[in-house]
Amino acid sequence: MGTTGTPTNLTQGSGTRGGIGESTLRPDGILKVTGEFAYSSDMWHEDMLWGQILRSTVAHAEIVSIDTGEALATPGVYAVMTYDDLPTEVKNYGLEIQDTPVLAHGKVRHHGEPVAIVAADHPETARRAAAKIKVEYRELPVITDEASATAPDAILIHENRDDHHIGHVPHPNIVHRQPIVRGNVEEAAKKADFVVKGEYTFGMQDQAFLGPESGLAVPAEDGGVDLYIATQWLHSDLRQIAPVLGLPEDKVRMTLSGVGGAFGGREDLSMQIHACLLALRTGKPVKIVYNRFESFFGHVHRHPAKLYYEHGATKDGKLTHLKARIVLDGGAYASASPAVVGNASSLGAGPYVVDDVDIEAIALYTNNPPCGAMRGFGAVQACFAYEAQMDKLADKVGMDRVAFRQLNAMEQGTVMPTGQVVDSPAPVAELLRRVKAMPLPPEQQWLAAGEAADVRQLPGGLSNTTHGEGVVRGVGYAVGIKNVGFSEGFDDYSTAKVRMEVVGGEPVATVHTAMAEVGQGGVTVHAQIARTELGVARVTIQPADTQVGSAGSTSASRQTYVTGGAVKNSCELVREKVLELGRRKFGTYHPAWATAELLLEGGKVVTDGGEVLSDLVDVLGDESVEIEAEWRHRPTEAFDLRTGQGFGHVQYTFAAHRAVVEVDTELGLVKVIELACAQDVGKALNPLSVVGQIQGGTTQGLGIAVMEEIIVDPKTAKVRNPSFTDYLIPTILDTPTIPVDVLELADDHAPYGLRGIGEAPTLSSTPAVLAAIRNATGLELNRTPVRPEHLTGK
Template structure:
């Protein structure tokens, strides 16, 4: 397989650049991972468990092997190398061996001449299961038999917790958690699981190289960590496995974990032929991790003037069957549980547990949306109890450089919380639209279920923040390679996965700025030509890739000066300032910082609610966001709008309905996501206060709007209805029945 280098539209730092992939994506010409093919290609398919928890008694593949056109049927024992893998902890079997731990867990894989023959082969495999009691209630998980008796996440510097099924337990003690305020408000909040709902399902192509190695073309977020997991399971050296980025149809965290990579590579090496795997939508729903469902108990204590005195929170996240990135997600949830506010005393207790529910992992916001929803509801309740304007209460407590987080970290970078709040609050709210009006601009929309009678209008406000880049001592780095030709041409190599967020544009804008030329091309992202760029997650890629490309360009120019204008080939590895772990007993920093930097966003939302029918419409969203420096303002605004859409979806419609470990709505017919008709006008105010430690002062922008928008939309719903609405998504019956 070969891929041509992409030349993007001209543009340098600070300019709005039109992305070259925009036109082919909307015209259907863009090549996604599911579009790949190769001569002699076979089709791969996966047999998945129909049970959430069961022992595998026997597997009979004879009928499948005997079918015409079937070239391979592989089981757990056929995995040539390590039998398990994992994003952070190798606790997940490549193919289930003695038992299955979630509905949809892979049990067998097949390769056949076409997709229908592969489907028939999977259907012909007979598996005898002995059903086991599933662990499905996170609140009871620590009292039930362990799903992983070997406790794979223990002894990694975390707090030791002897209870069964604990993935990680983190306690942050700050000041005196027993201090008493003049006013106290409490609340219990719940968030359902949310799917990343990317439009392009998991897909890819594995091609054997004829020398024992394999090339895997896949839609992913982290090429080199894919290789680090794939190669050991194949029993190969890393250089024998080359991961190439295929066209990605959205990611949002759901492609950080492996999907078909090992399976397709196993089949390709076994058969000696290319193997293509493409999940259908139902398989996609069970084939990747989701946002962690959460239950949160809060108490806020404050003075009569509104100054926060103490925050206490207990957070329980459902990690599902395997660890994935749950240890980092619970760290984020616990560390950011207070929100972007000063507080001298706190007790924040966070636990994430194993269950037999669908695996949870990375999703846009990475644990911060859950606590933002609860903490901002608490701030609204506190404002009501004190008779203080909600915006003024937030300004009174706004976190700023020089303050300390509950972890004890001193804030030294850019964090313009008060400025962001003021600018969001100053955005003009649109006037109510008179009736009658087009049903599309009423709650219920095209359903034409209301004509405006009994509609109430509400205005909500929320603030949230999140870390930028990886934290807690992770050795975060990004490599970039610059090739300068004697004739003036430049070629950039970086394994950054552009999953739709526009990192390819950023890389070339940086290169053109540093090299002073427009004759720059970006080579395809692959493990074969450059070192790791890290993951396209944690709002880190703009910071890390910009730093790596900037420094590589500068080194290449210096090298060309020394060599007198000959061809130059330079690779540079960029690292951000070092972070350190939290103390496992106190949750306090063990050095200067646990987080590299933080970004804050504030959002004002207008909704209309038909309280009789329980239908809601988001009328307008205004957002001010701390972006450091906008390298491509148009792309930044697009990321903010996309983040708002996902948070709006979680507030009003997106919910994984899980019963006894099984997802009951694994399709876009039953799992609802916002469409263009659901998206309101959005007013965006970019707050550019450069981050001193970041290249060009940049900050990631994709996650903060999702962190805040669920809380802001629900705040507006509360204002319209007068209801507590302590769970999202808010269902129509929550409003209609509660308003009676």
């Protein structure tokens, strides 16, 4: 059986060097721009069926009965499955806590939870059949906030909870709790000349990737299944899928298909198990593609949060203490909530020196939509609050807001609230200096000399709401700190298989990893690393699949660091083997083979003095050299559950933003004119890609500042706006100018000195925009996103 639309090898190579530090072009770029790239939703099989999921219409209810008879009788329907049809005793899955049922059993816990699945010969037939399934619910009270979740008589979201966090949480409806305690906050507070307090609300954000959840499951002759899927972590999916299917992992073969964006929303499973179940039940390939409405229910979202902060400072502007409480709404299932709590708490003080800290972070179980990983992962919510606090405190002290931050900025050698010493560059003050030094955009740039206003440049844009009347400019600053990689003792590693051989008279390197390319450009960087380490022009990147060891998740800004490190490591091992081949073949004829430091450059073996010893073609001959090896960064450790102390994070990354906004104070409309960014990237492996990542993260931060929020009815816990008609994301007309100043201060612990970069700009862009709007309006604005009614009081 053959499939079309599956990934093909991406081959890079020409006469150019294309190594580390160069802005090489992406091999998939032209295909994506021209519409020829095969995404997972484009896959096709000649005799495939279409899968459809029936979702709950209520947020919390007992399931009284499910009647599938009418659906099964529909012509063209091959299978209808409910919980009772699952093939094994393993019926739940989850990233850390296996609390998510494949199909609802006994009750549903959130609006849109999967209840039944259908396979039919046409997508419309599958949809009509799913609509014919009759489910009788007995509705239960909904848990939607901390008060209802932790009340003494609160209904438990999970009645028989037995995960490893249950022993240290004060209520079963709390997923995880992490305190961070250092010093003595009560004593330190007595030294404060100024104290500011704030309560902040952070809205639920959707990842809003453009490619909806989709995949194709093909049953195999050996009783297994081949799954072509858009995901962020193939091996994590495999670990969760195989037990439910009752298959060994080697019979669930997974191949990454084209991913149309991710941002954390593909870390959890969506339709993977459902497609495989239907394929194995019917004996036919099954394709599932969500529409946009389904996509809003089919993946987790960013945790909404309530944040309570208290800071103190001396009259000289030095921070004295911090007390904070961060309450994250995890929704109905755990997903990545424990790790998000760990990040929010351990990074809750921000990039500042404060010796006396008392932070508590918790994540709740509620009947709201499940929340988990999204770009920034807990640190985004905290940054929104602590940066608002910095502005308030600077104003109280009477200092310039940037100077106040610089005075308290951490640096290399600073001790974090977790007790971890920051042992690599932490140029917080310098990033703030750089971003403040950037030229400001001209005033009233929407008004050309002697001409009418260009409404496209004004708040409200082409809606033509203003021609400049009542428009006020504001400028705001923010800076953030984000961890890189998996933390808290997680065994974070990646695997890379590298082969070197002669093809068509030219040395060629082939790189094979399970890294999920979700748009971050890893396929480009891996080829650059191979060219640099192996001295070849042509590199082939094989499709990511589970036929090679795990590469971990494309998340936590870790892939260039960890999988890039694995590719570098495997290339170095291959290089040594190639040089050993050369020593065996030519070493007796040329003593430099044994005595010199040998390099591979331009398809040749050269000495450190530049003397050419041999062509790689002659060294390799008919032989090939292949190595598959794991690579790990330095280990981390779990935070103490009482104090939060511990070496929890492998690396820190920093970004600073300056936002320039114009606000129509009469209508409450905001136009973000510019979001300038300065960021330390350690080493820019691909400068063009680096700038793209920073601009992309900045734009997502803009979205949560002024427009993006999933609205959940507080009485019914139903999602009100599951579509791009009602859930707004920035378009090109909303995206401001984003100048970027890239600083490269190497982290000696990382490959090439690099830092993960993708998440940090998402942190500081949001509070910078809010700071600029506050500057323009004089309003406090303690929630995000900002809506027109918050600016006008109407």
